[in-house]
Amino acid sequence: MPGEPGLDPTLLRAAFGAFPTGVVAIAASVGGRAVGLAASSFTSVSLAPPLVSFSVATTSRTWPALRRAPRLGVTVLAGHHGAVARQLAGPAEGRFTGLPLTTTADGAITLDDGVAWFDTTIERAVAAGDHTLVLLRLHSAAHAADAAPLVFHRSGFRPAV
Numbered sequence: 001m002p003g004e005p006g007l008d009p010t011l012l013r014a015a016f017g018a019f020p021t022g023v024v025a026i027a028a029s030v031g032g033r034a035v036g037l038a039a040s041s042f043t044s045v046s047l048a049p050p051l052v053s054f055s056v057a058t059t060s061r062t063w064p065a066l067r068r069a070p071r072l073g074v075t076v077l078a079g080h081h082g083a084v085a086r087q088l089a090g091p092a093e094g095r096f097t098g099l100p101l102t103t104t105a106d107g108a109i110t111l112d113d114g115v116a117w118f119d120t121t122i123e124r125a126v127a128a129g130d131h132t133l134v135l136l137r138l139h140s141a142a143h144a145a146d147a148a149p150l151v152f153h154r155s156g157f158r159p160a161v
Ligand SMILES: Cc1cc2nc3c(=O)[nH]c(=O)nc-3n(C[C@H](O)[C@H](O)[C@H](O)COP(=O)(O)O)c2cc1C
Pocket: 023, 037, 038, 039, 040, 041, 042, 054, 055, 056, 057, 059, 060, 061, 062, 063, 085, 086, 088, 089, 090, 092, 152
């Protein structure tokens, strides 16, 4: 794939990884089955209207199912969720095994022991290179004021202090 001189993917991945982020679970019930993934590309966008975003790889096999769901649940993972983040990025059939979940009447799925929760719909999906930039509109938001989030940095997890 042609690219800018000096911007080889390995360097870019390492440079992007210098930026610490949280990790969210984005999940919904589709056809009676929990589908979702872990995403570190989540960020807040707008208060009015309330919008957040994340980016999903064009190669994602989960996104085509997830984007059909009427509502998407977003959970900000907690400090103890390092293994859960890996599980949510692993083999699709086992992603939610053993996790305490809540499913709304509209099918949004959240993890009970997260640090913040959003009930969302897809506002817009924009092609962005090898990812799709997804803008989500919030319908509800909640958070656990004293819970520490999971922090993702240079391919590793650390609980925030
Ligand atoms: C900490 C972490 C953060 C991730 N962030 C993203 C992300 O922002 N966007 C994305 O498309 N995949 C991300 N992934 C990978 C997905 O969770 C998932 O493994 C990938 O989408 C492949 O599965 P799929 O084909 O079912 O979508 C992340 C994985 C981990 C462990």
